Amino acid sequence: MHRVTARAILRQGLARAELGKAPRASYGVVAAPTAARPATFVIPRAARSIAGARATTAAPFHTSAACRRRQKPLPRRAEEAEEDEDKGEEEGEGKDGAKHPAADPEEPLNFADVESRLLPVEARFRAGLRKLQSGGRFNPDAIGALRVAPDRKEPGRTYPLHELAQIVPRAGGRSISVLAHEASSVRAIMSAVQNSPDFNQQPQRAPDNELELLLRVEPDSPDDTLRRVRLLCNEWRDRVRAVRQRRDKLHATWRRTAVVGPDLKVTLDKELDRLISAEIAKVDVMESSTIKHIHSTK
Known part of the structure; x- marks a missing residue:
């Protein structure tokens, strides 16, 4: 009997104390105080998924100069872009860079x-249709409008072909002669003609003139x-x-x-x-x- 009582008292003393309360002593046996456990809260599953998504997508914020250089500017809103475009149009500048008179609200009937x-x-467009009437792709005007980059180191600087060469249709109408003004432009002209989707052919060098290139006329159907x-x-x-x-x-x-x-x-x-x-x-x-x-x- 005494052994059963002693075991019961020992179990009560070693039992975990309630949160925020000191352990209760029984029959003269004092249990050692235990640290209070912090309160825990159960987060709903939906809230946990939202919080996790925000944590993974949120970008860290850094103020160092190196990080600021790496950060890309935010895209402009479509409304802001349209406002800037309208402002430019009201000031008279078109998308093609030409200056046009601005519409005056004081004279609304002025168009x-x-x-x-x-x-x-x-x-x-009238010029484009005239070119199609006068031979399609292979006419001197269309060939002369082809853009050529004479310097490989500056591919963005191009000139129309008619500024770099003279374009002359040959007798019979089956070929066109391109006479370059300078020998340094011959390779650039050949590359421009070959890469053009309208012509897409390799010009042939004239046997008796190193500045002359020959284009074979391919009539359109x-x-x-x-x-x-x-x-x-x-x-x-x-x-x-x-x-x-x-x-x-x-x-x-x-x-x-x-x-x-x-x-x-x-x-x-x-x-x-x-x-x-x-x-x-x-x-x-x-x-x-x-x-x-x-x-x-x-």
């Missing part, structure tokens, strides 16, 4: 900015030429529509800021539609006449 942007677009004409005209229409969208944004801004009233905005939209429709009609006429010319030369 000089639209007309100024349409003129270089029309000139560019009528179907290929017609496909090029349609692609060029569709691109022309897209550029015209881009000019309209730029002016449409200004009309919306003027209306939102109460610069123009609702009736005046309707008038502005109608006038802009008239200008753009007339320009699209020019594209249609030019496309039709080019296609007729190609069919007549089959």
Whole structure:
């Protein structure tokens, strides 16, 4: 009996004390105090997954000069980029670098900015269609517009071929002669012609002149030429529509800021539609006449 009582007292003394309370002595036996265990909290599984994801994706923050140099600038928001683009357009500078008159909210019916942007677009595409009418890829103008990098150490500095050589169609129309002004430009011209997707051939050196290169004329099929004409005209229409969208944004801004009233905005939209429709009609006429010319030369 005494042994059973002693064992019970010993077990009670060695039992773990409750959190934050001293162990209770029983029958004169004092148990050694134990350190209080810190309170633990159970975190839900969803919260643990979110916290883990943040811990793995969060980038460390460093203020040293070396780390700042390695850090890339944050991408700009699309809204900020559009604001800067609109600001540049309002100041009169186009994406092509040309200066155009800015639209004046004091004279909203003045569409000089639209007309100024349409003129270089029309000139560019009319020239492209004329080249297709006069022989497709292998005509002196198209070959002369090919960009050439004379210096290998500066591949970004290029010049049009017609500034580095004279381009002369040979008798019979089956070859074109390229006469380089300097011998140092011959290799660069050969490389530019060979790497061009429009020509993609190796020019041959003339046997009696080290400055002369010969290009073999490869006439385009009528179907290929017609496909090029349609692609060029569709691109022309897209550029015209881009000019309209730029002016449409200004009309919306003027209306939102109460610069123009609702009736005046309707008038502005109608006038802009008239200008753009007339320009699209020019594209249609030019496309039709080019296609007729190609069919007549089959």
